[in-house]
Amino acid sequence: VDRVVSDFARELAHRRTKLADKARIRAPFRQLAIDNQGNVKRKWRAIRISEYSFHLRRWWKEFRQEQLFIVNGDNLLTNPITEMKKVSSFLNLDNKFDWNDHLYYNETRGFYCLHKKNGSSPCLGSTKGRTHPEIDAAILEKLRNYYKPFNKEFKNMTGLDVDWDM
Numbered sequence: 134v135d136r137v138v139s140d141f142a143r144e145l146a147h148r149r150t151k152l153a154d155k156a157r158i159r160a161p162f163r164q165l166a167i168d169n170q171g172n173v174k175r176k177w178r179a180i181r182i183s184e185y186s187f188h189l190r191r192w193w194k195e196f197r198q199e200q201l202f203i204v205n206g207d208n209l210l211t212n213p214i215t216e217m218k219k220v221s222s223f224l225n226l227d228n229k230f231d232w233n234d235h236l237y238y239n240e241t242r243g244f245y246c247l248h249k250k251n252g253s254s255p256c257l258g259s260t261k262g263r264t265h266p267e268i269d270a271a272i273l274e275k276l277r278n279y280y281k282p283f284n285k286e287f288k289n290m291t292g293l294d295v296d297w298d299m
Contacts, residue, residue, distance in 0.1 A: 134276045135265075137166065140179035142265045162268050166276065173279040180279075186286035203291055213245045 141162050168174050175181060182188075192201060202223040208216045214232045221230055239246045239256055246256035288295055 134183075134273055134280060136183045137179045137276060138162075138265045138268055138273075140182070141165065144179075145266065162266065163272055167272060171275075173275060183280065184283045186283045186290055189287065189290055203293060205293060205295075207295075210244060 165177050166174055166180065173180060189203075202220060204220065205216060213236050217232045217236070221227060221232070235248055236245050237248050238244070242256050244256075249255070284295060287293070
C-alpha cells in the first residue's frame, strides 16, 4: 500500500508533460485506485507493480529460484549495511567489499547515502523521500485487503517475513 501511495506522490511531483498524463495526475487518488463499483483498479500501473507474488511467479518461470536474490526494501531503507552484506554474500563477494566504508546516514536527507573513496557523497535525488499525501483511511483499508492474498503468497514463496499490513 505504501508503494502505491509513493507512486502517486511521485506522479504528483513530476507533473508529466503528456496531456493524457496531466489529466490523470490531477485525478484524485480514489479515482485512480478505485472504480465506480468500489473495486481496486488493477489496470493502474501503481496497483499492478505491488503484486509481488504475481511478478515473482513470472520470474521463476525464466530463472531458477537460487538465481534470484530478493532484497528486503524495508531493511534496505532502515539497515542498508546489513541488507547489502546479504547481497554481497549472495554474489559470493564476502569480505571483498566493506559496506561500512561506503554508506553513511545523512541526517539532512533522513536516509543512507553512498560515501565514495574519491570523497564524493552522492545521495538520492531531491525527489526521493518526499512527503506522501494523506489518503482516506477507507481506501487504504480496501488496498490492504486487496493485497493480503498477494502478500501472503509472497511470504509463502520466499520465506521472507514481510509485515505489509497482512
